[in-house]
Amino acid sequence: MIYNALKSSVIILVVLLFSAISAVAGPTTVNSAQVATDKTKASAGPLVAETSADRTDPQTLGCILPLTGRFAAYGNRALETIILAIGLFDPQKKSPIKLLIEDSESQPERARAAVSKLVRAGVVAIIGPLGSDESEVAAPEAQRWKIPLLSLTQKEGITEAGPYVFRNFLSGSLQVKTLVKFAMGDLQLRKFAVLYPDDGHAPEIMKFFYQEVTRRKGSIVWAEPYTNDQTNFGEQIRKLVGTMEITRAGDEVTDQPPSKTINFEALFIPDSYPAVKMIVPQLVYNDIQGVRLLGLNGWNSRELLAMEDGYLEGAIFTDGFFVESSHPGAIDFVDKFYAAYGREPDVMEAQVFDTAGMAVSIILENKGATRENFRDGLQGIRAYPGVTGQTSFSATREAEKDAFVLTVKDGKIIQVKQGDK
Numbered sequence: 001m002i003y004n005a006l007k008s009s010v011i012i013l014v015v016l017l018f019s020a021i022s023a024v025a026g027p028t029t030v031n032s033a034q035v036a037t038d039k040t041k042a043s044a045g046p047l048v049a050e051t052s053a054d055r056t057d058p059q060t061l062g063c064i065l066p067l068t069g070r071f072a073a074y075g076n077r078a079l080e081t082i083i084l085a086i087g088l089f090d091p092q093k094k095s096p097i098k099l100l101i102e103d104s105e106s107q108p109e110r111a112r113a114a115v116s117k118l119v120r121a122g123v124v125a126i127i128g129p130l131g132s133d134e135s136e137v138a139a140p141e142a143q144r145w146k147i148p149l150l151s152l153t154q155k156e157g158i159t160e161a162g163p164y165v166f167r168n169f170l171s172g173s174l175q176v177k178t179l180v181k182f183a184m185g186d187l188q189l190r191k192f193a194v195l196y197p198d199d200g201h202a203p204e205i206m207k208f209f210y211q212e213v214t215r216r217k218g219s220i221v222w223a224e225p226y227t228n229d230q231t232n233f234g235e236q237i238r239k240l241v242g243t244m245e246i247t248r249a250g251d252e253v254t255d256q257p258p259s260k261t262i263n264f265e266a267l268f269i270p271d272s273y274p275a276v277k278m279i280v281p282q283l284v285y286n287d288i289q290g291v292r293l294l295g296l297n298g299w300n301s302r303e304l305l306a307m308e309d310g311y312l313e314g315a316i317f318t319d320g321f322f323v324e325s326s327h328p329g330a331i332d333f334v335d336k337f338y339a340a341y342g343r344e345p346d347v348m349e350a351q352v353f354d355t356a357g358m359a360v361s362i363i364l365e366n367k368g369a370t371r372e373n374f375r376d377g378l379q380g381i382r383a384y385p386g387v388t389g390q391t392s393f394s395a396t397r398e399a400e401k402d403a404f405v406l407t408v409k410d411g412k413i414i415q416v417k418q419g420d421k
Helices: 005-021 032-037 072-086 108-121 132-145 172-186 202-215 234-240 273-285 328-341 347-364 371-379
Strands: 028-030 060-065 098-103 125-130 149-152 165-167 191-197 219-226 266-268 292-295 316-319 384-386 389-393 404-409 412-417
Touching (some): 060 108, 072 328, 072 347, 098 108, 108 125, 108 132, 125 132, 132 149, 132 165, 149 347, 172 202, 172 292, 202 219, 234 273, 328 347
Parallel strands (some): 060 098, 060 125, 125 149, 149 165, 191 219, 266 292
Antiparallel strands (some): 028 098, 316 404, 384 389
16 A cells, blocks of 8 residues: 555654654564554653563564664664564554664664663564674674574675574675676676776675686686776776787887777676766777676666766666566555655665565564574575565575666666566
8 A cells, every 4th residue: 555644754753752762771662553652652761671581572573773873864764664564554454563673873882782682672583783893793692692683784794693694685796696697698798807996895796706707607808906096097998908008029119009909798897886987988988899888786876877978878787676677566665665755765775675574474474483483484485575576595594586687778777687586
């Protein structure tokens, strides 16, 4: 159903209610009945008393999000999305699920402490934290308490903390697998070159790309790094194409033109759209033509298309969600989200929606009577029909899915392949 303005105001009330009592020890509980009746209890103390750590309410989920601090904007958007996914204000669903909220204050140690607080409050599983630093400390804490944790981070290897830690979030390795699968399968490309920034996550992405291409019997003929503050990429481009500035014959310098050797079919640039907007015109200036351009979700912006002469026509890149997707579930999600919050959801919110949706499905199907049962329910998820594509969990509890494959056609970003298996 489409949420109306009244329900939007009620959702805002939940956030205000949380803010009013966040300083009080103990998590905040939210359910559809309490929002209507407990408006005036903000100063009365915590809504749920702590219980012993071995007691569990199979219908209560916890979440750890940065609702204050430097990442508060992201955390509050994630909380709004979780509320929407649980259906707390949908009278047709009449959700029995309660949500206990802990503010990490954008601090890792607060996130770690929030895990034990939610455990004692009796939650059956925890959604969050949001971000790498907080997840790094919360994951081993969740494993220590043996409570399922659905981490919302791009950080690779977070599930190595143990069998109670899961991750459903867009990672670089997942995107690279989808990109290479499409490039080498659908487009039949075999030879690649790479231009990549030498800091941040890009070197790790470069490693994933090399492994995936070679696994599929392709080759990377050249890889060239550049600095993050660079604006002139001429030197790197000339190295890619083997350009010689002069040709020597004996001891004499001839005036022969430079020799260009373009022995690759596609160029992978794992950077965001501002850098791509600088690099692509310089490729054209150096006469690099007939090469397919490849990227990841940092390319997915209308700002990328603010280029003239169609330089990016045919470029291929990935993302975890496409707001203009033709998938019925995605269309319904975008409609509900826009009606509730007056804006389109982004990829982070789509992934949070699916994460909460999987948790809800386990509760409603009575698969999570205990935390161990809940963990087994997560591990057994196969082809969950989410708005970010069909999702399963691997043996290492990493989400398995294909990212969305997007391209530029006639000056517009369009979807060429659905994000599913």
